[in-house]
Amino acid sequence: MIPHEKLPVEDSNPAGKPDAAARRDFLKAGAVVAGATLAPGVLFYGVAHSRPAEEPASAAVRWGMLIDTQKCGDGCKSCVTACNEENGLSGKTGPQDSQWIRKVDIRNLQTGAHHELPMLCQHCENPPCVDVCPTGASMKRADGIVLVDRHVCIGCRYCMMACPYKARSLVHEPLTEQKPDVPRGMGCVEACTFCVQRVDRDETPACVEACSRDGHNAMLFGNLNDADAPIAKVLKSMASTEVRADLNLNTGVRYQGI
Amino acid sequence: MMAKSLLKKGVGVLLVTVGGLFGLLSVAQAGVEVPSLPPAKVAGKCVEDTDFMRRNHMDLLKHHRNDTMRLGIRTTKHSLKGCVECHASEKSGSVASSKDDFCVACHSYASVKLDCWGCHATKPGKKPADHPAAALGATRAGGEK
Amino acid sequence: MNIAFREIQAKQGYWLTMLVFGALAGMGVLSALYMEHHGHIVTGMTNQIVWGLPHVFAVFLIVAASGALNVASIATVFGKTLYKPLNRLSALMALTFLAGGLMALVLDLGRADRLIVAMTEYNFKSIFAWNVILYNGFFVIVIAYLWTMMDRKGAPWYKVVGTFAFIWRLILTTGTGSIFGFLVAREAYDAALLAPMFIIFSFNYGLAMFMLILMGLYKGDNRPLGDKLVNRLRSLLGTFVAASLYFTLVYHLTNLYFTKHQGLEAFLLLEGGIHTQMFWIGQVLIGYVVPMAILFNPATNGRGWTVLAATAAVLGGLAQMWVTIIGGQAYPMDIFPGYAVTSSFYDGVVNAYRPALVEILLGIGGVATAILLTVGASKVLRFMPERLDDETLAALHGKH
Numbered sequence: 001m002i003p004h005e006k007l008p009v010e011d012s013n014p015a016g017k018p019d020a021a022a023r024r025d026f027l028k029a030g031a032v033v034a035g036a037t038l039a040p041g042v043l044f045y046g047v048a049h050s051r052p053a054e055e056p057a058s059a060a061v062r063w064g065m066l067i068d069t070q071k072c073g074d075g076c077k078s079c080v081t082a083c084n085e086e087n088g089l090s091g092k093t094g095p096q097d098s099q100w101i102r103k104v105d106i107r108n109l110q111t112g113a114h115h116e117l118p119m120l121c122q123h124c125e126n127p128p129c130v131d132v133c134p135t136g137a138s139m140k141r142a143d144g145i146v147l148v149d150r151h152v153c154i155g156c157r158y159c160m161m162a163c164p165y166k167a168r169s170l171v172h173e174p175l176t177e178q179k180p181d182v183p184r185g186m187g188c189v190e191a192c193t194f195c196v197q198r199v200d201r202d203e204t205p206a207c208v209e210a211c212s213r214d215g216h217n218a219m220l221f222g223n224l225n226d227a228d229a230p231i232a233k234v235l236k237s238m239a240s241t242e243v244r245a246d247l248n249l250n251t252g253v254r255y256q257g258i
Numbered sequence: 259m260m261a262k263s264l265l266k267k268g269v270g271v272l273l274v275t276v277g278g279l280f281g282l283l284s285v286a287q288a289g290v291e292v293p294s295l296p297p298a299k300v301a302g303k304c305v306e307d308t309d310f311m312r313r314n315h316m317d318l319l320k321h322h323r324n325d326t327m328r329l330g331i332r333t334t335k336h337s338l339k340g341c342v343e344c345h346a347s348e349k350s351g352s353v354a355s356s357k358d359d360f361c362v363a364c365h366s367y368a369s370v371k372l373d374c375w376g377c378h379a380t381k382p383g384k385k386p387a388d389h390p391a392a393a394l395g396a397t398r399a400g401g402e403k
Numbered sequence: 404m405n406i407a408f409r410e411i412q413a414k415q416g417y418w419l420t421m422l423v424f425g426a427l428a429g430m431g432v433l434s435a436l437y438m439e440h441h442g443h444i445v446t447g448m449t450n451q452i453v454w455g456l457p458h459v460f461a462v463f464l465i466v467a468a469s470g471a472l473n474v475a476s477i478a479t480v481f482g483k484t485l486y487k488p489l490n491r492l493s494a495l496m497a498l499t500f501l502a503g504g505l506m507a508l509v510l511d512l513g514r515a516d517r518l519i520v521a522m523t524e525y526n527f528k529s530i531f532a533w534n535v536i537l538y539n540g541f542f543v544i545v546i547a548y549l550w551t552m553m554d555r556k557g558a559p560w561y562k563v564v565g566t567f568a569f570i571w572r573l574i575l576t577t578g579t580g581s582i583f584g585f586l587v588a589r590e591a592y593d594a595a596l597l598a599p600m601f602i603i604f605s606f607n608y609g610l611a612m613f614m615l616i617l618m619g620l621y622k623g624d625n626r627p628l629g630d631k632l633v634n635r636l637r638s639l640l641g642t643f644v645a646a647s648l649y650f651t652l653v654y655h656l657t658n659l660y661f662t663k664h665q666g667l668e669a670f671l672l673l674e675g676g677i678h679t680q681m682f683w684i685g686q687v688l689i690g691y692v693v694p695m696a697i698l699f700n701p702a703t704n705g706r707g708w709t710v711l712a713a714t715a716a717v718l719g720g721l722a723q724m725w726v727t728i729i730g731g732q733a734y735p736m737d738i739f740p741g742y743a744v745t746s747s748f749y750d751g752v753v754n755a756y757r758p759a760l761v762e763i764l765l766g767i768g769g770v771a772t773a774i775l776l777t778v779g780a781s782k783v784l785r786f787m788p789e790r791l792d793d794e795t796l797a798a799l800h801g802k803h
Binding site for chain 1: 323325327328329330331332333334342376377378379381382383
């Protein structure tokens with residue numbers, strides 16, 4: 001086992017190049033970044049700068065999502081389809097199939113009022129799933145994204161018992177053809193990751209992107225800690241609710257219209 | 259007197275057994291070939307020396323996986339995706355699907371079980387933005403990352 | 404006078420027992436291998452019923468193991484010397500039943516190959532992590548306790564280690580009940596009562612299993628077991644069954660009082676189909692009414708009646724575990740109170756569960772392992788007193 005200090009570290013300027021060449025490279029890199037900024041389908045929500053690869057996620061950021069159920073379309077499943085596509089899920093809905101996001105129909109028993117909304121991992125600030133995991137595989141990253149470290153998960157399913165939103169699934173059979181960005185496998189528990197692979201590339205989760213692309217705009221994603229972010233502004237000015245708010249979990253996902 | 263001859267017999271049996279086992283072992287070793295690994299996709303050498311990689315790749319992977327998973331550090335030099343990009347074989351397009359593939363060839367020789375590929379994709383991704391090899395190329399040219 | 408302990412004899416009955424239970428244990432292991440290879444898709448457990456029959460058996464065995472140690476504790480900690488000859492068997496059963504229960508539990512893990520990870524990486528906020536330490540520690544402590552009973556060199560430590568073991572197992576069983584009690588998400592759990600309730604259940608199930616094994620071993624090895632001892636055990640078991648009934652009553656009455664839990668109670672007590680049947684017929688009738696009727700009635704104090712009562716208590720315990728573990732998951736989680744909910748992920752509906760054969764075999768395999776180890780150990784070492792007839796016990800204890 002190599003001690004941490006002795007592991008080779010990436011050298012960002014390996015050739016030790018002279019100034020002119022370094023300046024040329026900087027301009028090249030700058031052009032790439034500018035191009036990426038203007039590229040369609042890549043949206044920055046309140047992130048002032050892209051996080052460099054060697055920098056860890058920071059608690060200065062808290063990722064959150066706001067869902068306006070009144071804009072949620074009749075029977076629309078764009079978010080679900082996009083999630084399945086992005087994360088390599090089968091899309092099947094049998095009792096043993098994984099669903100990271102699902103459309104839920106609710107009808108008020110008293111008034112008959114009817115709403116539709118997507119239900120996904122709420123990325124709580126005080127996640128019960130993280131509390132109960134015996135090995136610490138269920139974890140909350142510094143920027144608030146709740147994840148399963150499948151290197152350490154023993155498949156005990158205690159987190160599935162503990163989640164108040166029934167957000168987690170167990171992988172019941174051997175998998176092949178996983179997406180390279182989304183490792184997942186048999187025997188481990190999994191749930192929505194806020195598309196962490198996309199968020200770390202300064203993109204939004206696939207469900208949010210699909211909802212915008214299809215014109216519903218029911219889902220808003222961004223940094224709750226950034227007062228200038230659209231999501232923070234809306235949350236500050238308009239009423240929103242947490243599902244099962246009485247549990248005091250301070251969820252990252254909030255809803256309007258229910 | 260009888261004890262002494264018994265002792266001699268016992269030692270003799272022991273020597274023959276141990277000698278025989280060594281003999282068998284050398285015969286067995288002579289029969290198995292060291293695996294020849296398929297060549298890497300990106301020409302030139304690996305991100306680290308071959309000898310270093312042979313002895314330490316498991317520690318690199320274990321350290322890096324915690325950095326990425328727990329801390330969100332996304333450097334590509336030691337990322338598993340990076341390895342797959344370069345080392346996926348021409349024939350199967352994968353690092354672990356057949357006996358001649360990069361990871362399986364050595365691991366079946368060394369008889370060490372591979373746990374990675376139950377979860378991780380064994381084939382490179384399709385989107386150009388996913389290619390750590392592309393990032394590797396950019397780093398090689400000396401650009402900032 | 405000292406009572407003599409002797410190994411059981413390896414006669415035909417012994418080998419037959421070992422063969423049968425060995426085969427059952429083996430089938431349990433084979434089922435686990437099948438599950439590990441193909442994944443949980445071969446079981447009846449789903450993303451809605453997450454813990455199934457293996458957990459019913461496993462938690463039952465773990466709770467019974469803790470309770471089996473009670474008999475020894477009564478002698479060591481509370482000084483009731485009548486039970487002292489039984490303390491070796493009691494400690495042995497605590498070990499073997501915990502082993503059987505843990506076997507069923509661990510072999511059901513999605514990644515059972517990562518057990519080493521579970522023993523080296525700990526999240527100390529998780530009661531599961533504490534349980535790993537409590538269960539492993541229990542093995543060490545009870546083995547030490549046995550040493551103080553069986554080795555003359557250990558005798559001076561008998562009271563200290565015995566008291567430590569008693570306290571440890573109270574913490575362990577509290578931890579087992581808290582697995583459920585700490586779950587805020589589900590209406591059937593989320594209750595502090597579950598921890599002490601499991602303690603009382605452990606007294607009940609542990610003693611019932613102990614009595615069955617005791618009577619079985621003595622009958623099988625043709626050793627005298629007097630009524631004096633059995634009657635004491637009978638009244639003790641009757642008391643524990645009554646206490647279990649009390650806790651069950653308090654649990655359900657409290658839930659019925661809260662409007663928000665009335666849906667759950669209606670489900671468990673009336674509309675839950677198999678779960679309702681398990682509750683009324685399994686847990687209440689077979690688990691409480693039948694044993695109490697037999698054990699508190701002087702007319703039914705024959706050995707056969709005692710076996711029936713203890714068996715009924717055990718079956719009732721399994722039914723109770725079903726109601727708690729599976730019934731608690733079958734009732735839909737109330738994510739949107741006041742709303743009728745439907746989705747593709749089985750929100751708002753009662754969740755169906757049909758155990759697969761592999762689960763049944765794994766659960767029974769755990770029980771079989773426990774019995775196999777108990778009987779096998781009794782043949783190898785001296786856990787059983789040579790005779791427990793009334794005269795011997797009277798001579799041993801004078802006024803008792």
